[in-house]
Amino acid sequence: MEPNLHEFSDGTVLAEKLADQVAHRLAAAVEARGEASLAVSGGSTPKRFFRALANRDIDWAKVTVTLVDERFVPADHPRSNHLLVRENLLQGKAAAAHFIPLYHDRPSVEEAAQAATAAAKAISPPFDVVILGMGGDGHTASFFPHGSTLNQALDAAGPRSVLPMEADGAEEPRLTFSFSSLTDAGMLVLHIEGQSKKDVLAKAQEGTNETEMPIRAVLHRASSPVDIYWAP
């Protein structure tokens, strides 16, 4: 299934449109099932989108928010994805949402991943909405090129779980939801900005080696359609 590319004039317009679509999807899930789930990325790209979404008028108390991946650092660390979400998404109306962190204070990232897998069982699969990002090296979530558990993480037949991940390009050990946890979401979005990310996307779409560019796994074999949101 070919991804659908949605292009916007700038990041502010993109943030508002994406917030509209996500809010609509979450509200529909709340209406249908009495609850909704949203898994978001960290990094530098999603901040404007988070701020736009936080103002949307939905029943946030019935929404569970988590991260697609996390750095193995406490929630007050400047590189924590949880900190980014707390300061930009879990604000205003969205402060009523329930947040499930991936970071757990454990002696090793492997033990933290086990704790995160157990905590994530509170969310009924599949996620209603998953928002992925992409690094300049072609990583998404914490599926890093040549990552220590990459084969396991990208196994479509693997369990829904949170895995530890270490890689040269990752700075610190990571925690990441597995491919099977993320790619059957009701709404699966890849949110990228800037010409350099568009060039990385084009390179990813041309080739097939997932160890070099793990984003290819999502682009080529996600079971849900992938909507790419891009702005210059």
Ligand SMILES: O=C1O[C@H](COP(=O)(O)O)[C@@H](O)[C@H](O)[C@H]1O
């Ligand atoms: O390390 C990470 O990076 C990617 C991309 O981040 P960006 O700063 O280039 O937008 C992000 O999607 C991921 O969640 C994060 O942990």
